Amino acid sequence: MLKLQGIRAGYGRIEVLHGIECTVGDGEIVTVVGANGAGKSTLLKTVSGILGIWSGTIELGSTAIHKKSVERIASLGVVQIPEGRQLFGPLTVEENLELGGYAKRRSGRKAHAKLEEVYELFPRLRERRRQQAGTLSGGEQQMLAIGRALMAEPRVLLLDEPSMGLAPLIVKEIFTILGELNQRGLGMLLVEQDARLALSLAHRGLVLERGTVVLEDTGQALLNNPDVQAIYFGQHGGRRDSRTESA
Amino acid sequence: MTFEQLLQYVASGLTNGSIYALTALGFTLIYNATDIINFAQGEFVMLGGLSAVSLHEAGAPLPVAFAGAVLTVTVVGILFELLAIRPLLRSGVLTQIIVTVGASLAFRTGALMIWGRDARPLPSFSGETPVRLLGATFNRQTIWVFGLTLVIVVALQLFYRRTLTGKAVRACSINPMAARLMGVSYSRVVLLSFAVSAAISAAGGVMITPASFMSYASGSLIGLKGFAAAILGGLGNPLGAVIGGLLLGIIEALSVGLLPGGSSGYKDGVAFLILVLVLFARPQGLMGGRIVDKA
Structure with missing residues (x-):
């Protein structure tokens, strides 16, 4: 395709x-x-x-x-996970994910459902949802980068x-x-x-x-x-x- | 100085300080989105005040004149970005900053031709009778200015913290390319930043005009003091900008009370003395802010 x-x-x-x-x-x-x-x-x-x-x-x-x-x-x-992950370090894990879904412009329940989907895939991100992305370990950051990309479907x-x-x-x-x-x-x-x-x-x-x-x-x-x-x-x-x- | 006098000075400091805070916030919004220091920021304040004067003289009630002036300057801010900043995107930030210096002269000259040389007044928002509070008398306008500034600051905070668009703006200030890879239009974020920055500065201009009049030339000094406030608070930090602005206003007012002669002659120098001291002693400002090492 x-x-x-x-x-x-x-x-x-x-x-x-x-x-x-x-x-x-x-x-x-x-x-x-x-x-x-x-x-x-x-x-x-x-x-x-x-x-x-x-x-x-x-x-x-x-x-x-x-x-x-x-x-x-x-x-x-066509969603790129860039080299070096390029997370928004000062923003929270959840805010990073929300921004991943920016192009979809979801709101309310739909936005929540998509977040849940990603959290199910990466339970560790759910635990750290209120934490600043920059404080995550390397592996968690890569998970967040993937999760953020998935938000864009x-x-x-x-x-x-x-x-x-x-x-x-x-x-x-x-x-x-x-x-x-x-x-x-x-x-x-x-x-x-x-x-x-x-x-x-x-x-x-x-x-x-x-x-x-x-x-x-x-x-x-x-x-x-x-x-x-x-x-x-x-x-x-x-x-x-x-x-x-x-x- | 008695306690009552102290309160008096603080109150008058808060009035001017609110305007510095809004101007500093205006600097911050544009700086965070683009790395540009907009030297025409003070002109937005001036244009806001004078537009409100004209609208009010044309018969518009004060609230309508207020809203109309903010709207007018917002459009000016948008056009400024589209016509002067955007075409120079590839020439680099320094070129864009120089353009803002040129634009500030153009705005001032334009204002001189439209409104003439004289400082123009606007009536207070709710009459002239002072209010007594804690044993001191307060100008009603002081309460308006401070209250509306708080409303604007809180509204902006909610916008940038809670809405997806606001978060996209913050994302752009952290990593524009990553934000674009999420589908965020960086050019729209820049446009929005200029619009909001112009709007809040204009609001500051309308609010201060009843207290201290407004002339075509008033913008540059307010702009420079707003810049000093932004540096004091930590360039790039919105909360720092507000605190820096209020603090600067209060220090300025107290200097009038404390310095020999009790004259306000030194007042305007205080802001720049603080600017120099901050740049020497704590260049990142009170609230940290971003480390400016991009050059």
Whole structure:
């Protein structure tokens, strides 16, 4: 339902993405793996409208969204959980969630029902509903970021490095929840440096190298692909490898 | 100084202080949404007062003149944002701040052409007979000014704390891009901030005119004192702005009573002395506020 065609984009005069093709079907999880600087986050930014594209098209269903504003794209149901979570730290957990549902403009009972839905998924957020978001632990913050996005009733969720800065156990918990959400039919475009984990969750995966898709296959096939294993699965996942590579 | 005199000074301080508080609040709303210091803020106060004078002279009863003046200046604030601030979004905050300085001169000149040089009065909201309270006599206008200011501050608090739109405005001041990713239109939040900021400053202008008249040139001093109040309270903190404003008004009034000669000649200097002291000793202001390190 989300379809990217021939996406070229960049910063200033530097082209970062050189003609990306990518689709995310209904209820599908598509993972983009790649080293630091391959253009993964840049790709997500073009979808959510933070970064304008130089050429190509991005369609949601039959609607072209690549010329629309960030807030309009969000209202249409393409909801990004940005890198580093970007919570409203001084606001309470509940206020963050309410703002997540801003585009829906719910009120009264409906707003309450949606909040309850998210609290059922993340009981810990209910306990901390009156607490400032900035005081939560990293894992709780990521849960809040996901919960906030769910408030918008997304058609497609864009996730940028959901494992960043989290302990392995928490990461597992987060990915379990993402899997559950997908079971309920939510489509996702997932960018993640922990390639093994991300691909095991994904229906399909793309391997991005210097702004070009060099490989596309099912998640399972990519997991078993020796080239992918060699480059992106270190002993501890892809992240540390890419760090040492660049160092 | 007797207790009764002290009360008297405090009362007169609260009158002016309320106006500084509303002006400081106006600065704060725009600053939080955009990082712009709006040097035309005082002009909104002046335009509010003088618009009310004209409407009242044209035969409008006081409450209607009040509402009409606030509405007029709100429209001015909206046009100001649309025509002068928005087109410069890409040029950066500093350029926008310089534009507000230019706009303040333009507003003042415009007011000079419309209303002339003379300071213009407005009748008190409910007669001139003073009220006796706690052994001191209070001007009725003092009670109006202070009371209405409280109403405005509480109403604004409710708006920003309880409504989804208000929360969206706060979200934008924390992280505009994250707010946009939730579907919040940042440009509308900025427009709303200019509108509300203009409205409350105009209300302050209408309220102070019966007590101290209003001329085309009155805005700049009120604006600078409002700015000093915002700094005193902690730039970016709405509650700090209100407290800073009231405190500044009271200190100013007491300085008239305490300084030798009992003249009000030093009065206007006090605000700036405080401004300088705060910037030296406690740049984040009384209530903390945001750390200003964005430059």
